[in-house]
Amino acid sequence: MRHYIYHYLPLLFILLIGGYFFVHFSYFPSYQFLVVLGIVTAYFIWGVVHHAVLKRLSIGVLAEYLLIGGLVVMMFASVLNIRL
Amino acid sequence: MKSHYFLPHLNPAKPGHYRRSFLLNFKALFTYSVFLLTLFLTITLTRHQLPGVLGFASNITFNDLLSETNKERVVNNLNALTVNEKLNQAAAAKAAYMFKYNFWAHVAPDGTEPWYFFTRAGYDYRFAGENLARDFGNSTDVVQAWMDSPSHRENLLSPNYTEIGFAVVNGNLDGLETTLVVQLFGKPLQSNQLAATPPEAAKTEQVVTENVKTPQLSIVPLELPSASQVLPSGEVLPAINVFNASKSITLALGAFLTLLFALDGYLAWRWRILRLSGNTVAHLAILILAVVGIWYTNVGVIV
Numbered sequence: 001m002r003h004y005i006y007h008y009l010p011l012l013f014i015l016l017i018g019g020y021f022f023v024h025f026s027y028f029p030s031y032q033f034l035v036v037l038g039i040v041t042a043y044f045i046w047g048v049v050h051h052a053v054l055k056r057l058s059i060g061v062l063a064e065y066l067l068i069g070g071l072v073v074m075m076f077a078s079v080l081n082i083r084l
Numbered sequence: 085m086k087s088h089y090f091l092p093h094l095n096p097a098k099p100g101h102y103r104r105s106f107l108l109n110f111k112a113l114f115t116y117s118v119f120l121l122t123l124f125l126t127i128t129l130t131r132h133q134l135p136g137v138l139g140f141a142s143n144i145t146f147n148d149l150l151s152e153t154n155k156e157r158v159v160n161n162l163n164a165l166t167v168n169e170k171l172n173q174a175a176a177a178k179a180a181y182m183f184k185y186n187f188w189a190h191v192a193p194d195g196t197e198p199w200y201f202f203t204r205a206g207y208d209y210r211f212a213g214e215n216l217a218r219d220f221g222n223s224t225d226v227v228q229a230w231m232d233s234p235s236h237r238e239n240l241l242s243p244n245y246t247e248i249g250f251a252v253v254n255g256n257l258d259g260l261e262t263t264l265v266v267q268l269f270g271k272p273l274q275s276n277q278l279a280a281t282p283p284e285a286a287k288t289e290q291v292v293t294e295n296v297k298t299p300q301l302s303i304v305p306l307e308l309p310s311a312s313q314v315l316p317s318g319e320v321l322p323a324i325n326v327f328n329a330s331k332s333i334t335l336a337l338g339a340f341l342t343l344l345f346a347l348d349g350y351l352a353w354r355w356r357i358l359r360l361s362g363n364t365v366a367h368l369a370i371l372i373l374a375v376v377g378i379w380y381t382n383v384g385v386i387v
Contacts, residue, residue, distance in 0.1 A: 011366055015373050022377055027229045027386045036377075043370050047362060056360060060110075064362035067113040072374045074120035075338055078127075078330045079381050081219055 007050050014042040029080040036076045040069040092348055092357060102357040108344055116337060123333065127326055131259035142263040144252050148223030149267065153240060153248065156231060160241050168270065171249020174205035175266040178214070179253035182264060186257060189387055190214060202270065211244040213269040219262050219327070220384035226265055229386050236386060245269040260326070327383040338375040345371060 018039035025031035047065040051057040087093070088106055095103040106112060154164040178201045182188060190198050198214040215236050220226045230236035251266040349364035351357070 008365065011369060015369055019373060019377070023380070026232065026380075026382055027384060029381075029385060032381075039370070039373070043366065047366060050363060050366070058360060060360065061362050063110060064113075064367075067110060067117065068362070068367050068370065071113060071117045071120070071341075072370055074117050074124065075334045075374050075378060076381075078120050078124050078334050079327070079378050081327065081383050081385055 004050075004054065007053070011043070011046050011050075014039060014046060018042070029082050033076060033080050033082055036073060036080075040073055044069050090344065090347065092351055092355075092359075095359075100358070102352070102355075102359045104348055104359075104361060105344060108341075108348060116341070120334070120337070123330065127330065131326075142219075142221050144220060144223045144226060144263055144265060146250050146252060149226065149250050149252070149265065150248065152223055152227035153267070156227065156240060162241060162243055163246065165245060165248035165269070168207065168247040168249055168272075170205045170207040171202075171247055171268045171270055172251065173249070174201040174207060175249045175251035175268045176253065177201045177204065178268075179251045179255075179264045179266045183253070183255035183257060188216070188218060188257060188264075188385075190216065198268075202268070207270060208273040209270045210273045211242070211269070211271040213239040213242065213245065215239055215267040215269075215386070217265040217267075217384060217386045218257070220265065225382075225384055229382070229384055230267075233386060239269060240267075242269065244271055246271045331378065331381065334378055335375065338371060338378060342368065342371045342375055 018035055021035045021038075022032055025035060044065050048057065048062065051061050085093075090105050090107060092102045092104055095101045103109070150165075150167065158164055178198065181192065181196065181201070185192060185194070187193050199209075199212055202209050202212050215230050217226045217229060220229065227240075230240050247270045249268045249270070251264070253264050253266070255262070255264065257264070345364055345368045349368060352359070352364060
């Protein structure tokens with residue numbers, strides 16, 4: 001982990017910026033949901049790049065990021081006051 | 085073994101390699117997603133098939149809205165607003181219009197602007213403004229939400245206004261039992277101003293307007309809401325408070341997964357586990373953000 005600690009800086013940046021915009025759009029749940037989609041997409045890309053750089057990218061790893069990302073999206077879809 | 089459900093363990097198919105606990109493997113993660121998708125679809129379908137069963141409980145009152153609004157104005161060295169009965173009627177008519185035509189916006193899908201309701205109630209205004217809110221639990225949260233939004237705050241703290249009106253109306257919007265709050269601001273046009281005003285078109289903005297002439301509007305007639313529709317006490321009691329139920333379930337699941345990943349990451353580090361999997365720290369980070377975000381989520385919406 002110490003060898004690639006700098007990998008975590010972009011992830012931290014993604015989460016902080018995403019968190020800022022999520023708070024910024026309080027009371028506007030549709031925008032908040034778009035922010036969540038943006039964070040999850042960036043998180044997935046980060047995962048791909050991170051594992052590709054470490055030469056440990058596999059279908060299983062990709063599937064894990066997709067499943068966690070999908071889960072996070074579904075968590076927010078369940079609670080954000082979005083009307084279809 | 086039961087511990088395999090919660091702890092990382094050796095993979096029998098790959099000797100010497102570990103894998104995540106059963107509750108964090110692909111099948112489990114997929115199951116959680118399907119569960120949440122089912123919850124989401126159930127809420128959406130119930131809303132449309134059984135309107136009125138799901139909703140948002142609220143305790144918003146006219147007096148609390150007025151006192152909270154004036155408190156904010158006084159704190160900011162502005163005059164307290166006085167209640168105008170015509171503005172109350174206009175607000176009630178706007179709320180009824182939104183329920184009747186099932187929309188949620190300043191301007192209706194048919195093009196009806198907020199100012200129509202002012203003039204229809206017989207309120208000749210020099211300045212007028214409108215704030216809307218729905219699905220809030222209490223009056224304080226409504227006013228706080230408006231104060232947190234720059235455009236609504238500008239309305240609430242405008243020195244142009246001298247009068248105010250509210251409507252707190254219960255009804256069914258998009259299949260959900262909810263409470264709409266309409267807050268109208270105004271400064272009446274004096275009778276001598278009305279006579280001297282040149283016949284120009286009204287200047288309107290989305291939320292705030294200055295009127296120099298009563299605009300001529302052709303609009304579909306609208307009946308004012310009955311007294312039973314307007315709830316001065318603001319009490320709405322749907323069968324199920326959909327937001328609280330969803331939030332509790334999702335928070336519990338999010339916290340459970342966060343703890344499992346934290347345990348997994350800790351043990352992987354302590355046992356120096358070798359495995360080909362996603363980055364546990366990244367998963368943990370996004371799950372923590374999700375739990376905090378969901379905890380922070382408000383049910384109330386403003387426009």
